[in-house]
Amino acid sequence: MSDIQFPSLEPSPYQSDTLAIRSGQIRGPEGEHNDPIYLTSSFVFANAAEAAARFVENAPGNVYSRFTNPTVRTFEQRLASLEGADFAVASSSGMAAIQMVMQSLLKAGDHVVVSANVFGSTVSLFEKILGRFAIESTFVPMTDPDQWVNAIRDNTRILFVETPSNPLCEIADLSVLADIAHNADCLLVVDNVFCTPVLQRPLDFGADVVVHSATKYLDGQGRCVGGAIVTRSEEVHEACFNYLRTAGPSMSPFNAWVLLNGLETLPIRMRAHCDNAMRLATWLEQHGAVTRVNYAGLPSHRHHEQACKQQSGFGGVLSFEVEGGRAAAWRVIDSTRLLSITANLGDVKTTITHPATTTHGRLSDIQRQKGGISEGLIRVAVGLEAIDDIVSDLATGLDACLKPE
Ligand SMILES: Cc1ncc(COP(=O)(O)O)c(C=O)c1O
Known part of the structure; x- marks a missing residue:
């Protein structure tokens, strides 16, 4: 001992x-x-x-x-x-x-x-x-x-x-x-x-x-x-x-x-992160520029039931895909003014990142493909700012995706 x-x-x-x-x-x-x-x-x-x-x-x-x-x-x-x-x-x-x-x-x-x-x-x-x-x-x-x-x-x-x-x-x-x-x-x-x-x-x-x-x-x-x-x-x-x-x-x-x-403050923060993330995921899911939302709190997520079995909340991180690959994803990220473009997560400040070129950027194309990390994927670690402010910050870039260039 x-x-x-x-x-x-x-x-x-x-x-x-x-x-x-x-x-x-x-x-x-x-x-x-x-x-x-x-x-x-x-x-x-x-x-x-x-x-x-x-x-x-x-x-x-x-x-x-x-x-x-x-x-x-x-x-x-x-x-x-x-x-x-x-x-x-x-x-x-x-x-x-x-x-x-x-x-x-x-x-x-x-x-x-x-x-x-x-x-x-x-x-x-x-x-x-x-x-x-x-x-x-x-x-x-x-x-x-x-x-x-x-x-x-x-x-x-x-x-x-x-x-x-x-x-x-x-x-x-x-x-x-x-x-x-x-x-x-x-x-x-x-x-x-x-x-x-x-x-x-x-x-x-x-x-x-x-x-x-x-x-x-x-x-x-x-x-x-x-x-x-x-x-x-x-x-x-x-x-x-x-x-x-x-x-x-x-x-x-x-x-x-x-x-x-x-x-x-971990328990109280985690519950607040979950609430904000759920509201953002629900909003993203109905946005025309978003082709897919990954958040296990959504009943549409294929692992929703499993999450309900072993988790008491769905967490503060979600990701979503936009059509148009890297260029479109970077445009959405670059149009934000409030969200922080940084790879960290778990912060009271909402962060946004492009996994394919940051957190998963050192992987080979095959590894990224195996892991489901597409070029159009954006990750948001939802913080504790007012959810309406987070939504409007993302709306600028996403609404622009719907307009003809
Ligand atoms: C799921 C997960 N595990 C481990 C790590 C590594 O943690 P650290 O950056 O503290 O070394 C990270 C970092 O982002 C992570 O997201």
Whole structure:
């Protein structure tokens, strides 16, 4: 075991709105009301014997902020409690969290089955980086269970899925994927960035590990980059913690403090994001220039029923297609005045992006085609501005598409 005690959280009597604000904080001798920031790289020991004991894992307590920091620990415990988990390990970014899981649990010669609809950098991580260390991946259509089963080999160790997917909002059946994974003695790892634990708790559906880009909704105001893995498995936690201790993709205490403040308003923000996104999706669906809207809250979305089964809301991200490919999509994007043209999502400010040339721009044409990323696709991460203002900003460009050139 590691030298720091990570108390297994008792089943909490509190609801998630309360946990988001209260869990994990240990008030210090100053009686501070808000979470303190422990902005320090190392910690002082009472004497040499205590230092020795902490280093060889015989005594609890902080050692060095690469792997033990009270502010980071509070963030980990708060996120774990929201996901209904016992453990979390925070990381420097969402990508670092995915990398941490893979490098902690896999070795050369192992194999991973990955949904074809994952975030662009996640594809590159599996193909270009893990591939160089002889960890092979097979990409399969996210919502076709037979293809997941067929892709499993003797050396498969992990199944990795992101649901809802970015940017098409496709929904995987988590219980089915968990069964497929466990029947093959594999772990199911789920990227829960789009829903956050407020809208979906993958561990309740049998997933073994959840990964987060805290950069998105957990922060909620586009201020800092961070990530985390969350699990109920002591074994997975220990492997990831030991990796973090040695390899050091650590979250800074300052970022942990920003994220703690973000978590306090996560439930209320997520509900507001869902309301705005639903209203925008409904408006887009009836607009003559829009050929398709991808938002699982719409009854017309082919995974609407599945989303209703495992999510308590449909999230703040949607995408839609316009006729005329890249040129038309760029025209719509460039005609906005209020929306921010940026690839981030999960911010109170609405963002708009062209996935084919930004988030998924480093993929090959075939990879983009497989992932359903067309040239006419636009992604909007709906923020918390007045929905009428968001709609009128998009209406300018979309109405122009209907007029003859
Ligand atoms: C679904 C998803 N997973 C992971 C990441 C990576 O997170 P980060 O940018 O914090 O490394 C992103 C980033 O956009 C994302 O959208």
